[in-house]
Amino acid sequence: MITGRVYRDGQVSGDTLDLADVRGLRGQDGTFTWIDIVDPEPADLERLKDIYALHPVTIEDALHRRQRAKIELFEGYAYVVLHSVSIAPGPPVELDEHEIHVVAGEGFVVTLRWTPVFAMEEIAGRWDRHPELRSAGFALYVVLDEIVDGYLSTIEAMEDEADELEDAVFERDAGAGRSQEMQERLFNLKRAVVSVRRAAMPLRQGIDLVQEDPMLSTKPLEPYFRDVMDHVIRVVELADNVREVLTSLLEVRVAQAANRLNEAMKQMTAWAGIILVPTLIAGIYGMNFRSMPELRWELGYPFALGLMAGAALALYVLFKRKGWL
Numbered sequence: 001m002i003t004g005r006v007y008r009d010g011q012v013s014g015d016t017l018d019l020a021d022v023r024g025l026r027g028q029d030g031t032f033t034w035i036d037i038v039d040p041e042p043a044d045l046e047r048l049k050d051i052y053a054l055h056p057v058t059i060e061d062a063l064h065r066r067q068r069a070k071i072e073l074f075e076g077y078a079y080v081v082l083h084s085v086s087i088a089p090g091p092p093v094e095l096d097e098h099e100i101h102v103v104a105g106e107g108f109v110v111t112l113r114w115t116p117v118f119a120m121e122e123i124a125g126r127w128d129r130h131p132e133l134r135s136a137g138f139a140l141y142v143v144l145d146e147i148v149d150g151y152l153s154t155i156e157a158m159e160d161e162a163d164e165l166e167d168a169v170f171e172r173d174a175g176a177g178r179s180q181e182m183q184e185r186l187f188n189l190k191r192a193v194v195s196v197r198r199a200a201m202p203l204r205q206g207i208d209l210v211q212e213d214p215m216l217s218t219k220p221l222e223p224y225f226r227d228v229m230d231h232v233i234r235v236v237e238l239a240d241n242v243r244e245v246l247t248s249l250l251e252v253r254v255a256q257a258a259n260r261l262n263e264a265m266k267q268m269t270a271w272a273g274i275i276l277v278p279t280l281i282a283g284i285y286g287m288n289f290r291s292m293p294e295l296r297w298e299l300g301y302p303f304a305l306g307l308m309a310g311a312a313l314a315l316y317v318l319f320k321r322k323g324w325l
Helices: 020-025 042-052 056-063 119-127 136-169 176-211 219-285 298-322
Strands: 002-008 029-038 069-073 077-087 095-105 110-113
Touching: 002 020, 002 119, 020 029, 020 042, 029 042, 029 119, 042 110, 056 077, 056 095, 056 136, 077 136, 077 176, 095 136, 110 136, 110 298, 119 136, 136 219, 176 219, 219 298
Parallel strands: 029 110
Antiparallel strands: 002 029, 069 077, 077 095, 095 110
């Protein structure tokens, strides 16, 4: 689906626009066009290539999904690949991801979206509220800022989840089922954090390139791009912090598992030692050799039982004091 809007001298001129009408508007003074295409077909991209003189590499990247997030500058336009992320409601942590491509040049912006589509209502609203700033640079800023704000909200929610998991990891009582669930939550959250960082990290270098381009980063827009850069840096730093916390928690979980195994081995060893002594005594007196003097002793049986019980009790007290039981 293709939609478009034309702005003349800052005012909207018509609500819809077809690609066939765009070629005649190209290069007109005071005219700005915004084309939005959902699930673009190869034929649509070829027409865009002819209208805006796009590089074949741009068309090739747009044809292949799952591109790495990036900002590339070509002669006369910038090509941007972005991945918006948000947390799906309810545990475990899962990300809703959307891919959006932006082509921004002098007098035009093209946005490419795929199903499930990234919502553009908020971006369009911010664009309409600032007619004095309407330009390719401002359109690019609005898209970047909206997506980066989504990164920030997502990573802050992940930070809260990491704090909750940290408290849960150090709780004393945790059953095997809950332990397995906690392990899965830690791994899922760490994978989600890596995804957010992978989406945000390339934008640092990309925004630097945009700020050096006078066509996109005009004087009035410089503070806006600096603000986006600040948010990107914060997202990356928070992602690194959360990832380090989760890595430490996973290491703690491994140490806890090893410690529980060690405790179980100590208990098994202690009980084995307690059982071994009565077994040894019973084995000796069960040999029934003729020359054993205790065989004809009337108190031999209660003495053997008492010796077994006393030895077992002494070992139990010893292991208890050492903390093995």
